[in-house]
Amino acid sequence: MDKARLEEIAAQMMTPGKGILAADESTGTIKKRFDQINTESTEDSRRDYREMLFRADGFDEAISGVILFDETIRQNAADGTALRDLIASKGAVPGIKVDAGAKDLPGCPGEQVTEGLDGLRDRLAEYRELGAGFAKWRAVINIADGIPSYSCIRANTHALARYAALCQEAGIVPIVEPEVIMDGSHSIDVCDDVTGWALSELYQELYNQRVYLEGTVLKPNMVISGTDAPTRAGVEEVAARTVATLKRHVPSAVAGIAFLSGGQSDEEATAHLNAMNAGYDLPWGLTFSYGRALQQAALKAWQGQTENVAAAQAAFAHRARMNGLAAAGEWSEATEQAGQAAA
Numbered sequence: 370m371d372k373a374r375l376e377e378i379a380a381q382m383m384t385p386g387k388g389i390l391a392a393d394e395s396t397g398t399i400k401k402r403f404d405q406i407n408t409e410s411t412e413d414s415r416r417d418y419r420e421m422l423f424r425a426d427g428f429d430e431a432i433s434g435v436i437l438f439d440e441t442i443r444q445n446a447a448d449g450t451a452l453r454d455l456i457a458s459k460g461a462v463p464g465i466k467v468d469a470g471a472k473d474l475p476g477c478p479g480e481q482v483t484e485g486l487d488g489l490r491d492r493l494a495e496y497r498e499l500g501a502g503f504a505k506w507r508a509v510i511n512i513a514d515g516i517p518s519y520s521c522i523r524a525n526t527h528a529l530a531r532y533a534a535l536c537q538e539a540g541i542v543p544i545v546e547p548e549v550i551m552d553g554s555h556s557i558d559v560c561d562d563v564t565g566w567a568l569s570e571l572y573q574e575l576y577n578q579r580v581y582l583e584g585t586v587l588k589p590n591m592v593i594s595g596t597d598a599p600t601r602a603g604v605e606e607v608a609a610r611t612v613a614t615l616k617r618h619v620p621s622a623v624a625g626i627a628f629l630s631g632g633q634s635d636e637e638a639t640a641h642l643n644a645m646n647a648g649y650d651l652p653w654g655l656t657f658s659y660g661r662a663l664q665q666a667a668l669k670a671w672q673g674q675t676e677n678v679a680a681a682q683a684a685f686a687h688r689a690r691m692n693g694l695a696a697a698g699e700w701s702e703a704t705e706q707a708g709q710a711a712a
């Protein structure tokens with residue numbers, strides 16, 4: 370294990386005032402998003418869309434890393450430049466999604482376990498040759514009556530730890546993502562309990578697998594009310610509960626924390642991140658690793674049309690800039706409105 374390399378990459382990913390763009394949608398997922406704008410999902414259209422984001426003005430000011438899908442890390446831009454090289458030229462680290470998706474967990478109705486460990490060592494070696502500096506693996510933890518079960522928590526955190534150990538062997542920083550799903554009518558108290566449980570089990574498993582925490586980045590959900598909860602916690606409560614849970618369960622040695630947006634609206638995800646950075650003394654940096662919350666406005670502006678590229682890039686640049694400010698605790702509704710007017 371090259372600890373110095375891992376620390377260097379993780380530090381670049383956690384550059385203050387920057388965050389990670391999650392552009393690792395599977396072919397099936399991005400097709401659904403393109404369907405929303407009546408755009409055919411082809412290899413070229415997917416390439417054009419992602420290249421558009423990577424070339425946006427201000428990309429290098431707010432983005433420190435990009436999570437890619439297998440297809441994308443192998444693609445070239447329209448001018449022949451490898452997309453991974455385009456990202457690196459902007460000062461960001463190319464990364465790669467390596468899990469094979471969540472599948473039903475036998476004997477545990479309503480629960481899933483993420484697969485993809487078979488052959489992962491060889492795939493990681495190839496991805497490093499392709500220029501990947503980090504990888505991502507997402508676990509899915511649902512909340513409903515009687516779940517999650519210990520079986521689900523243990524199976525997913527064990528897989529995350531084995532993945533992380535293989536990444537570090539290959540000289541690749543692992544993003545570990547135990548996502549407690551926001552869907553449901555559960556309260557913020559239930560989300561808090563489940564998130565703490567998952568994180569506690571995760572760090573025990575990472576210890577068991579001898580993972581070097583200084584060479585890892587955590588990608589957690591925020592502690593937040595379910596989408597259908599009768600009453601939903603406000604920004605300050607979400608920030609306070611999330612910070613308290615992280616401090617309780619995440620070792621200070623971890624290189625950094627990059628939140629997923631998990632179904633929050635664009636501005637909601639920004640406001641929560643800002644409240645945490647502006648209001649609390651933290652042992653690690655807190656930033657974003659957003660997908661939809663960075664891309665939705667750009668996708669809507671683009672509509673699959675070449676003449677809309679500039680507008681789509683402006684929409685993406687605005688959201689990236691706002692989240693960059695939130696990562697530094699410097700965002701406000703006033704800066705949001707001013708940025709919208711400028712975009």
